[in-house]
Amino acid sequence: MEKNWDALDAIFNPRTVAVIGASDNPGKLGSHVMRSLTEGKYPGRIYPVNPGKEVIMGMKAYPSLFGVPDPVDLSIIVLPAGQVPKIIKECQEKGIKGIVLITAGFKEIEDKRGEMLQREIMELANQYGIKIIGPNTFGIVNLHLPMNASFTPEFSLVEKGEISFVSQSGGMSHLMGFLSMQNRVGFSKIIGLGNRCNVDFAEMVEYLIKDSQTKLIAMYMEGIDHPKKLMEIAKRANGEKPLLAYKVGRSSTSDKASQFHTGSLAGKHEIYESAFKQAGILTVGSSEELLDTAKALALCPLPGGNKVAVLSGQAGPGMAACDICETEGLLIPPFSKATQRRIEELLPPLAIRTNPVDMGPAWYDSEAIKGIVYTVMDDKNIDALILCIMFASANRSAVGMLTDLLLERKTDKPILCCFSAPAGIWDDEIKRLEESGVPNYPTPERAAKTLVNLFRFKKIKQ
Amino acid sequence: MEKNWDALDAIFNPRTVAVIGASDNPGKLGSHVMRSLTEGKYPGRIYPVNPGKEVIMGMKAYPSLFGVPDPVDLSIIVLPAGQVPKIIKECQEKGIKGIVLITAGFKEIEDKRGEMLQREIMELANQYGIKIIGPNTFGIVNLHLPMNASFTPEFSLVEKGEISFVSQSGGMSHLMGFLSMQNRVGFSKIIGLGNRCNVDFAEMVEYLIKDSQTKLIAMYMEGIDHPKKLMEIAKRANGEKPLLAYKVGRSSTSDKASQFHTGSLAGKHEIYESAFKQAGILTVGSSEELLDTAKALALCPLPGGNKVAVLSGQAGPGMAACDICETEGLLIPPFSKATQRRIEELLPPLAIRTNPVDMGPAWYDSEAIKGIVYTVMDDKNIDALILCIMFASANRSAVGMLTDLLLERKTDKPILCCFSAPAGIWDDEIKRLEESGVPNYPTPERAAKTLVNLFRFKKIKQ
Numbered sequence: 016m017e018k019n020w021d022a023l024d025a026i027f028n029p030r031t032v033a034v035i036g037a038s039d040n041p042g043k044l045g046s047h048v049m050r051s052l053t054e055g056k057y058p059g060r061i062y063p064v065n066p067g068k069e070v071i072m073g074m075k076a077y078p079s080l081f082g083v084p085d086p087v088d089l090s091i092i093v094l095p096a097g098q099v100p101k102i103i104k105e106c107q108e109k110g111i112k113g114i115v116l117i118t119a120g121f122k123e124i125e126d127k128r129g130e131m132l133q134r135e136i137m138e139l140a141n142q143y144g145i146k147i148i149g150p151n152t153f154g155i156v157n158l159h160l161p162m163n164a165s166f167t168p169e170f171s172l173v174e175k176g177e178i179s180f181v182s183q184s185g186g187m188s189h190l191m192g193f194l195s196m197q198n199r200v201g202f203s204k205i206i207g208l209g210n211r212c213n214v215d216f217a218e219m220v221e222y223l224i225k226d227s228q229t230k231l232i233a234m235y236m237e238g239i240d241h242p243k244k245l246m247e248i249a250k251r252a253n254g255e256k257p258l259l260a261y262k263v264g265r266s267s268t269s270d271k272a273s274q275f276h277t278g279s280l281a282g283k284h285e286i287y288e289s290a291f292k293q294a295g296i297l298t299v300g301s302s303e304e305l306l307d308t309a310k311a312l313a314l315c316p317l318p319g320g321n322k323v324a325v326l327s328g329q330a331g332p333g334m335a336a337c338d339i340c341e342t343e344g345l346l347i348p349p350f351s352k353a354t355q356r357r358i359e360e361l362l363p364p365l366a367i368r369t370n371p372v373d374m375g376p377a378w379y380d381s382e383a384i385k386g387i388v389y390t391v392m393d394d395k396n397i398d399a400l401i402l403c404i405m406f407a408s409a410n411r412s413a414v415g416m417l418t419d420l421l422l423e424r425k426t427d428k429p430i431l432c433c434f435s436a437p438a439g440i441w442d443d444e445i446k447r448l449e450e451s452g453v454p455n456y457p458t459p460e461r462a463a464k465t466l467v468n469l470f471r472f473k474k475i476k477q
Numbered sequence: 478m479e480k481n482w483d484a485l486d487a488i489f490n491p492r493t494v495a496v497i498g499a500s501d502n503p504g505k506l507g508s509h510v511m512r513s514l515t516e517g518k519y520p521g522r523i524y525p526v527n528p529g530k531e532v533i534m535g536m537k538a539y540p541s542l543f544g545v546p547d548p549v550d551l552s553i554i555v556l557p558a559g560q561v562p563k564i565i566k567e568c569q570e571k572g573i574k575g576i577v578l579i580t581a582g583f584k585e586i587e588d589k590r591g592e593m594l595q596r597e598i599m600e601l602a603n604q605y606g607i608k609i610i611g612p613n614t615f616g617i618v619n620l621h622l623p624m625n626a627s628f629t630p631e632f633s634l635v636e637k638g639e640i641s642f643v644s645q646s647g648g649m650s651h652l653m654g655f656l657s658m659q660n661r662v663g664f665s666k667i668i669g670l671g672n673r674c675n676v677d678f679a680e681m682v683e684y685l686i687k688d689s690q691t692k693l694i695a696m697y698m699e700g701i702d703h704p705k706k707l708m709e710i711a712k713r714a715n716g717e718k719p720l721l722a723y724k725v726g727r728s729s730t731s732d733k734a735s736q737f738h739t740g741s742l743a744g745k746h747e748i749y750e751s752a753f754k755q756a757g758i759l760t761v762g763s764s765e766e767l768l769d770t771a772k773a774l775a776l777c778p779l780p781g782g783n784k785v786a787v788l789s790g791q792a793g794p795g796m797a798a799c800d801i802c803e804t805e806g807l808l809i810p811p812f813s814k815a816t817q818r819r820i821e822e823l824l825p826p827l828a829i830r831t832n833p834v835d836m837g838p839a840w841y842d843s844e845a846i847k848g849i850v851y852t853v854m855d856d857k858n859i860d861a862l863i864l865c866i867m868f869a870s871a872n873r874s875a876v877g878m879l880t881d882l883l884l885e886r887k888t889d890k891p892i893l894c895c896f897s898a899p900a901g902i903w904d905d906e907i908k909r910l911e912e913s914g915v916p917n918y919p920t921p922e923r924a925a926k927t928l929v930n931l932f933r934f935k936k937i938k939q
Contacts, residue, residue, distance in 0.1 A: 042841075047870040125826035153869065167869045169899045184793020189867035190920065193897045197919070237796060263796045266803030301922040302797060331646020334699060334725045335764060341728030364587035379504075405651035407615065407629045408509040435655045437631045457659070458652065460763040 022146035023214070023222040026113035027157045027204060029088030030059045032164065033080060033111075035102055036093035037063030037071050044117060045093045046072075047166040048154070055156075055163030055171035062087065080109045089113045091154070091164050096120035099150070100135050107143040114140070115164050116149035122210045123151050137212045146218075152209030153185035156192075158202055159228045165207070167192075176201015177230035178309045179223045181216060183208050187235040190302055198457070199449060200310045203228045217244040224252045231257040233309040235302075237264060242287070246294040253295035257312045257472060260296050261305040262287055297472045307461055308468040314454045315429040317473040318399040321345045323466065324391045325371035328378065328404035328413060332433060332459040333371040336401045339463035345399075345470060347371060354394040361386045378410045385420050392426050399429045399466055403459045406436030414444040422451050429469055431462040484608035485676070485684040488575035489619045489666060491550030492521045494626065495542060495573075497564055498555035499525030501533045506579060507555045508534075509628040510616070517618075517625030517633035524549065542571045551575045553616070553626050558582035561612070562597050569605040576602070577626050578611035584672045585613050599674045608680075614671030615647035618654075620664055621690045627669070629654075638663015639692035640771045641685045643678060645670050649697040652764055660919070661911060662772045665690045679706040686714045693719040695771040697764075699726060704749070708756040715757035719774045719934060722758050723767040724749055759934045769923055770930040776916045777891040779935040780861040783807045785928065786853045787833035790840065790866035790875060794895065794921040795833040798863045801925035807861075807932060809833060816856040823848045840872045847882050854888050861891045861928055865921045868898030876906040884913050891931055893924040 032052065038045035045065070049072050052061050062085075063071040066078040077083050080090070080102075090111050092102055096118050106114060121133035133150065140147050148155055154165025158175040173192050178201065182188040185207045195202060203226070206219060216239055223229045239245060249258050265284045291298050299305045323345050327333030337347050347370050350358065358368050361383040366373035372391075377383040391397055404413050414434045421430065432448065432455045434441055445455045456462040494514065500507035507527070511534050514523050524547075525533040528540040539545050542552070542564075552573050554564055558580050568576060583595035595612065602609050610617055616627030620637040635654050640663065644650040647669045657664060665688070668681060678701055685691045701707060711720050727746045753760050761767045785807050789795030799809050809832050812820065820830050823845040828835035834853075839845040853859055866875050876896045883892065894910065894917045896903055907917045918924040 044871065050870070120827065123828065166871065169868070169870075169902075172899055182793070184791060184796075185869075186789070186791025186795075186865070186867045187793035187797070189791070189869060190794055190897050193868070193899055194919065196899055235793065237793070263793070263800045265800045266809070301801075302920050303922070327648065329646060329648025329651070331644070331649035331697065331699070331725070332652055333648075334646075335649070338725045338727045339763075347728070365582065366585065403648070405648045406631070406655070407647075407651060408512075408631075409506065409628065435652050437634055437655055437658055440631075457656065458764050460765070 018144055019146065019218060020222065020225065022112040022144065023218070025088045026115065026146060026148060026155065028160060029113065029162070031062065031085055031087050032057065032059060033062040033064050033083060033087045033090045034093070035064045035080065035090055037065050037076060039071050044166045047168060048091055048093055048117065048164070050168040051163035051165050051170065054168045055161055057162045058160065060085065080105045083109070087111050089115065089164070091115045091117065093117045096129070096132055099132070100139060103136055103139045103143070103145065106145060112145055114145055114147045115152065115154050116147050116212065117152055117154055117166060118149070119151040121150045133210060133212060140213050146214050147212040148206065148214055149209040150212060152207035153188060154207060156205040158204070170205060172196055173205070174199070174201040176203060177228070177313045178202050178233055179204040179206070179226070179229040180233045181206045181208060181219050181223070182235040183237045184235055185209070187302065191306060194302065194306050198306060198310065199446065200306055211240065215240060217241055217248050220245060220252070220258065221248050224248070224256055229256065231259065231309060231312045233259045233305055234261070235305070236260055236262040242290060246290050249294035249296050253476060258296040259299060259305060259309055259312070260291055261299050261302065292475055295475050297468060297475060299468065303461070304464065304468070307456060307465045311429070311431060311454050311465045311469055312472070314449065314452050315431070316427050318429050318466070318470050320398040321470050322348045322396060322398045323401060324350070324394070324397045325401045325403070326374055326388065326391060327371060327402070328375055328410055330367055330373040330375070332403040332405060333373060336403060336459035336463040337371050339460050340467065343464070343467040345467060348396055350391065351394050351396045354390050357390045358387055378413055381416050384416065388417070388420055389424060392424065392428060397428070401431050401459070401462050401466060403433045403462070406440055411440070414441045418444050418448045418451070421448065421453055429466065431456065431466050433457070433459045433462045480606055481608065481680060482684065482687065484574040484606065485680070487550040488577065488608060488610060488617065490622060491575065491624070493524065493547055493549050494519065494521060495524040495526050495545060495549045495552045496555070497526045497542065497552055499527050499533050499538060506628045509630060510553055510555055510579065510626070512630040513625040513627050513632065516630045517623055519624045520622065522547065542567045545571070549573050551577065551626070553577045553579065555579045558591070558594055561594070562601060565598055565601045565605070565607065568607060574607055576607055576609045577614065577616050578609050578674065579614055579616055579628060580611070581613040583612045595672060595674060602675050608676055609674040610668065610676055611671040612674060614669035615650060616669060618667040620666070632667060634658055635667070636661070636663040638665060639690070639775045640664050640695055641666040641668070641688070641691040642695045643668045643670060643681050643685070644697040645699045646697060647671070649764065653768060656764065656768050660768060660772065661908065662768055673702065677702060679703055679710050682707060682714070682720065683710050686710070686718055691718065693721065693771060693774045695721045695767055696723070697767070698722055698724040704752060708752050711756035711758050715938060720758040721761060721767060721771055721774070722753055723761050723764065754937055757937050759930060759937060761930065765923070766926065766930070769918060769927045773891070773893060773916050773927045773931055774934070776911065776914050777893070778889050780891050780928070780932050782860040783932050784810045784858060784860045785863060786812070786856070786859045787863045787865070788836055788850065788853060789833060789864070790837055790872055792829055792835040792837070794865040794867060795835060798865060798921040798925040799833050801922050802929065805926070805929040807929060810858055812853065813856050813858045816852050819852045820849055840875055843878050846878065850879070850882055851886060854886065854890060859890070863893050863921070863924055863928060865895045865924070868902055873902070876903045880906050880910045880913070883910065883915055891928065893918065893928050895919070895921045895924045
């Protein structure tokens with residue numbers, strides 16, 4: 016166990032990294048990996064290894080690992096598949112415990128020799144006590160170190176946060192990274208498991224559960240070789256860290272395709288669904304839903320129950336939020352009598368004053384808004400709040416005001432928002448809002464769907 | 478009929494506009510309306526009307542409509558509700574046929590006098606042959622004229638396009654406007670029906686069906702007073718212009734709320750669903766789905782059948798697209814033998830070569846990509862294509878190359894894409910792609926869901 020931790024920790028927090036197959040030819044993956052490390056401001060020492068070069072990107076290059084003067088914690092390999100077994104032996108001799116094996120051409124190819132080669136390197140790695148991420152992976156990123164050990168330098172643009180993403184697909188990792196940039200979501204680690212030579216979901220989740228920089232774990236899966244092991248680890252983690260899974264393979268074609276892609280038997284979707292639920296893993300149905308839900312789990316508390324208040328600046332978006340909540344198991348109950356009375360004191364009878372409340376007529380009156388929001392926050396009949404405001408010239412100050420209100424008065428109820436405006440208008444306010452633990456979503460429906468998922472997680476967690 | 482057209486055309490294409498209640502006090506809606514018209518570069522003449530001012534925003538102001546020296550086509554009213562009947566009489570005397578009545582305080586308020594006041598102005602308007610958009614509306618926008626006759630100057634930032642959006646909620650109109658900016662969707666007209674004094678969905682759809690600048694009509698609804706009339710008009714339009722509806726009120730609370738909001742009886746959701754289908758109106762379940770689907774209907778042809786090819790740069794996102802397609806009624810069939818053979822000639826056996834195809838191993842070989850895409854486009858067993866590529870340094874040129882390919886060879890099959898990258902990297906290529914009739918979506922699931930909707934529309938249209 017401890018050995019696994021050490022090897023994986025060498026991968027995620029290395030003091031020194033060797034890039035085997037480093038290059039400065041922009042047509043080679045080895046050059047992208049070098050750029051990822053340097054542009055991503057990796058603070059440790061980098062040793063480019065390439066027998067044909069003395070200098071790569073201005074750094075001294077070494078003909079082989081043996082030329083490297085210092086101990087190496089992590090070796091990133093971008094050499095052709097056939098050379099990998101020999102390199103793994105060299106890694107062992109050099110005392111390296113962690114490898115990110117970007118090279119493709121193993122179990123995923125049609126030629127059976129790929130599978131044989133993967134078995135060979137797995138046996139070597141297991142024998143040496145080496146952990147291999149990959150092969151056939153884009154790499155890994157630890158935004159806390161920071162270290163971008165991938166072939167995509169742009170991963171360094173992702174914000175640092177508390178969500179770790181473990182993915183069976185490099186494409187899906189890239190998508191999540193790009194979506195996170197657009198949706199202001201921070202990641203702790205982004206991990207491409209690739210063909211899962213000797214690090215599968217189970218090992219990775221076990222590591223991340225102990226990782227202090229990871230608050231929750233989001234997974235993208237096609238199929239798992241050892242589902243039982245993952246479920247056991249997940250069950251033990253239940254209550255500690257939320258686990259989220261987006262698994263494809265609901266349809267027969269994608270199920271079959273996943274067998275080819277990473278060489279795993281995907282298996283029936285329904286079996287997974289029920290096993291996930293039992294293990295306390297929350298399942299979601301799309302990449303956006305995965306990101307939206309992870310964002311909320313990273314930022315805000317779980318609802319104590321399913322009773323939701325919707326407060327909006329315009330009636331329509333509020334109704335759209337109610338629709339999603341109510342059709343997916345949440346309630347939009349009447350307020351307590353005291354709350355209702357207070358709202359009627361504060362809000363003129365010009366729009367809806369019952370739940371959902373249309374606060375439109377009060378935008379010029381910050382004291383009224385404050386009174387309504389606080390009263391609803393304190394209502395014992397309410398477990399969670401959704402706030403929706405669409406920008407209009409007349410309510411420009413609304414989001415800043417609401418942010419101040421929410422910062423002034425903490426609550427243990429989740430508050431999810433949809434504040435929408437043209438680019439630039441509310442960006443600073445929304446950033447401040449999210450930093451205070453209130454996530455914002457692009458539409459009322461996505462805010463509502465995310466709250467549905469928080470409640471679903473609350474239930475499977477109990 | 479012709480009278481209705483003339484009155485509505487005076488509203489959407491006026492040569493002259495009077496703003497009754499114009500102001501240059503930024504705390505007043507009348508100032509926002511003035512800014513909307515001027516900053517939105519309305520090309521006709523603007524007459525601010527305000528008895529207390531001689532100059533408003535540098536323009537000569539008039540004490541009343543009667544002081545305006547020229548004929549007025551459209552009058553935008555932002556005065557308090559109680560003054561509106563008198564102003565409508567003055568509009569009639571001035572020969573005005575079209576009014577945008579932004580003022581609130583009519584049927585939507587709890588006080589019964591609001592409803593009475595609305596009846597009064599409706600009777601006046603009907604008697605005078607005047608059409609009123611509103612009351613209780615944010616206004617209307619015609620991006621072709623251009624004219625922003627709303628209290629939100631930022632609507633002028635929306636791109637000009639062929640989708641007209643008719644909404645019962647101003648909040649939802651603002652949301653769609655802001656989403657369109659983020660998703661590169663163009664609008665022809667954005668219309669807030671408000672309380673629907675004497676212009677309801679039926680009249681508006683009838684007008685837009687004849688409007689040469691409108692290719693399709695997207696609607697947001699809470700409830701309709703005269704559903705039968707809308708369904709009849711929709712049935713007649715079937716085949717001419719696609720009609721899309723997003724109706725809230727699936728849940729009991731939002732249904733009840735909508736009765737208050739715009740004073741209409743929302744009615745049971747299921748009845749609407751079935752009536753919409755019969756009338757050839759495609760229903761969707763969220764604001765994003767409405768925008769995504771409208772975008773595709775504006776840009777690309779309908780699929781001839783339900784057989785989809787998924788070509789991706791990485792396997793994972795392709796599988797996610799397949800999952801949505803297959804669970805929602807589309808097929809991911811095997812290619813014809815000739816297509817399959819050709820793909821195997823062009824693509825090394827390093828990844829999935831059956832449908833869905835993982836084109837990853839061929840990114841350095843533009844001729845191979847060209848061959849694969851064209852072969853699949855020509856396969857008689859395929860009705861539509863989904864292309865997914867997540868950016869990585871090694872495939873930076875992929876989207877430009879694919880755009881060139883798709884521009885070179887036109888097809889009558891819809892092609893939907895998910896090309897995802899950090900901001901700025903593929904923006905120009907994606908713009909070029911969309912201008913050529915290929916819509917791009919932020920996730921593979923949204924591209925797939927949109928294709929599902931194109932096929933659903935194809936079926937209800939038949």
